Amino acid sequence: MIPSIEPSEVGLTGLIWLLLSYGYVLFRASDLISEGSELLLLVPSLAGLVGGVVLPLLGAVPDGAIMLFSGLGSIETAQETLSVGVGALAGSTILLLTVPWAVSIYAGRVDLITTDGKTTGNYKAKQKLSDFATYEDSGVVITDEIKHGALVMLLTTSPYFLIQIPCSYLEIKNETNGSLPENEKYYALVALIFCLAGFVGYMYLQIKASQNDEAKYRRMEKMKEMLMSKKLSMSGVFYDMIEQYLAKKKDSNGTEYASIGAGDEPPKEIMEYLNAVLGPTFTKYDVDGDKTLHEAEIAIFFRDFHEDVSEEEIHSLFAKFDTDGNGSISYDEFLKLCFLILSAPHESTTDRGRDDNMKSLIKMANAMTETAMGDGLEHDDVPEEIAQLPPEQQEAAVKKKAFSMLALGTILVLLFSDPMVDVMQEIAVRININPFYVSFVLAPLASNASEVLASSYYASKKTSKTITVSFSALMGAAAMNNTFCLSIFMGLIYFRGLAWQYTSETIAIVLVQAIIYFMCQKDHQTIMDAFKIGAIFPASVVLIATLTALGFD
Template identity: 40%
Template sequence: RGSADAPLAATMGATLAKMFVDVDTLPDDGYGFVQLLFLFVAYGFILFKSSNLISEGSELLLLVPSLAGIVGSVVLPVLGAVPDGAIVLFSGLGSFEEAQEQLSVGVGALAGSTIMLLTLPWALSIFAGRVNLDARGNGNYRPAKGHSKLEPEGNMAMSTTGVNVTPAIAVGGKIMLGTSIAYVVIQAPAFAFGCGLKNQDASCDAADEKWWAFVGLLVCLVSFVGYLVYQVKHSNDEASRDRVDQVRAAAIASGQMSLAGAFQEALLGRPGEAEALLSKDEAARRMKATLRKFFNKYDKNGDKSIDAAELNDLMHDLGERPSKEELAGLMTRMDTAGDGVISFEEFSTAIVQIMREKGNRRRGTLVRTGFSQIIGADTVVSPTSGELKESAAGDDAEAGAAGGAGGEADEEEEEEEEIPEDIAALNLSPAQQQARIKMRSYWMMGLGTAIVLLFSDPMVDVLSELGKRMGIPAFYVAFVLAPLASNASELIASYSYALKKTKKTISISFAALQGAGCMNNTFCLAIFLLLVWARGFKWEFSAETISIVLVEVALALVSFKRTQTMRDAWLIALLFPLSIAFVAIIEAAGLN
């Protein structure tokens, strides 16, 4: 049984094992245990950093308009599942006897990752994104002037604080539940063939389960492809575009990527069409939404317009100090109504007009040349290369001087991730910015994936050995510890999005967690079932399977709620420890 592929799998495992410390050779005492813990911390940190490389590299591609749709719908979810998939894969390599034993590490990582991602980050996102709720459950996302979204600060009322989500979250819950069908495909036959209960182990034959594992594998693959196709078809929906907008706003707010670089494709129309571009062209509509964030930030008195002083503050905050004459020229050009103030429509239309003029003249603006160089085509003299260097040298100091007076809007922008400094180099046109972003993204994703594949195998050995030395089944060790290395980045990302306290960002956070659950149900489970089918392993994971499915059913039901309160957050968080206890209880009751 499993002999046909044993030499190949054993060779792969042995080859990788030679590159790392053999945990079996560590002293069987306290010193050896400390060394084992050190290996776990070291491997876990490396896997955590490599997972971040994959995540950050793939998110950079969202700044490339031609790739944003496919990246958000396919690349991000698939690469996000690579760390968990690698641990599952390497748990099934090596000799047959060793692999059958270490499969518990793989299923522990799969169950721990799925349940952790759907509980703790979800609960933390509600906590971070909570606002006051009225009697109807509507969130206070547009507080009155002088008030905040959450009052009093730190309010954690169980039923009157929480979040609202978009309808897309309910759809995501249904999809996640649908992708879990593969667990039923393999688990039902396991019970039928006597592999689900410990007292029936003698009658359990892996050959009976083998082809059901293959059917489950096919279901996983069909679900995987179907999910990606669905994602691609909806890659231009509001939720997907909102996520791209968040990344674009981060690049522009950091001052390290120009508006032209972020919205290059929106500038390809003919001059004189700016108003039509803003109202009809979708790409420019998204640019207008991004511009509104900056406009609102500098509209300090909240009158939906900015005067010369506020326009001056805007440019100072972006590292530019226009003279009085330059400022007057900008006001004259933007103030088409002649009322002495600039409305958002005047502001956004003028920005597009001037950017397109500069784009036609130079094929786009330079990076970090200052705001007056971007919008002052007719009023500001183009700088020399020496002046550009001086301007760049003073950017950081000027931005720092202006940053102290920022309020909540400033904090929101600062929480965004920044574009790498080399992409912020001078003299890069929008096309060059895009090329540099692609190059940086590809090597980050490639390096991160290579490191994950390299270190997943020794991590499996360490988790298995930790279980042996502590007298705890390896499943529980992997359930708790593996997600710390492979999924910490998702937890941090979802929490960061939720801190924005908007319906859009909390929905982005939840949608990403649902997507991770779908990837575990398809991509990672497919790897597991491939091992069971190809190597002839027994499927003896009834308790773990039931636990995963029950948690996914619970979170799918939560997804149907438009309003999720702090009470929901506490209940969701409790599902993580309760799921571990549930597995232990039903295993003690006789399930495998």
């Protein structure tokens, strides 16, 4: 297996170097998988499949790979190194539901308002968190979607009971005697079947939910990121969505700007996406702050976002919406104008050049934005191979880049998970502790860093929708550990004849998920709750060590 450095043959500094190197590679691989999956959200035809299957499945690949490689080798070696895999599983599940959860509460906190016994969040106010908010009167609101996600997560823990209860009974009856009887092996098979059934059921629920508000928001955020970072043009970001709309509505008159009136309304769904993605840009280009855009500001907007629109087209479109002739258009009119640009083809101006008037518009707009926009929009160089391509080719380039990132990330995970297991095993040997505790702490830092960062990012938007996205992602990752990753564990026990020796770990995993479930039954969680939830992670280590010392394994 590549790389081939034997951890037992290196010194302490070499071992630390291997740990940091392999950990960084797995971190980058996990990040590549996450980023590649999210890129595919830009393609509406794939959004349901990506949001429902690809994102949760590939997100669990790093933990699953560590679990798989920890159970390979000779039976004696596998039984020992499997503790590394179990540590990664337990550490990942418990970490996701504690530390990033607590951080998300803090990042997404708003003032909590209690009226007639019902607590709501101050989400609609301009200042959502007052300067004198306390730990008890600030926090986040728990939505019905979060409560439903907590229930699904708790139900996916059932395979743990199917293997743990029979094995504990056999242990009490002194029938194991340090070996694995046939009936214990078949309990693992039953648990494996339930894991796979739970995995398929969870995928089905995810696909059904892929068109809900949470999935829409994640896609909108990705579209906004690609547009604002100028990795795609505006037409490239919206291309597939507009194509689907035009395919449904074949209007022979809709092929020229002149045939589309300013009073024509874009479809509700597209208007929703336009509002979410282009909304922040409106205020940045409204340099004089009058809540309207002038023709010069429109010109620099289209130039910055790589829309090859001629002066005549801008002037003609602007005249359609500037009905009172005051030289400016409102926000709603701006969105409709963008819809016309996106939905109606226009002749390329690459070879036509710009006349002096257009150049003066651009020059004036540049002068206006240099000082007024400050540190707003970034003006980094746009990759010519993507942003300057025609919209349909931009989509193809996005798919190619996404699949390349997914492939590279998966290959790196498969290559480096096995040596990472060996390194964590060697660390445990040298400091004379159970390998479980090493992987419990270290493995999640490499494999789950992207989920931690993403959850806090979404929560920081301080809306009920974004906190729902944040918590749902964390509980979804835990559910994948309970199904996909645990199925690998059960498969190793059944097919390789390994023994089940993880009672204390099972108790901790199930108990933490039960605590989170019951805490989600409240209508809100405060900053004080965040401290309690964050403390569960170190407390779970103490619990496992205590139960193990009491002989629960």
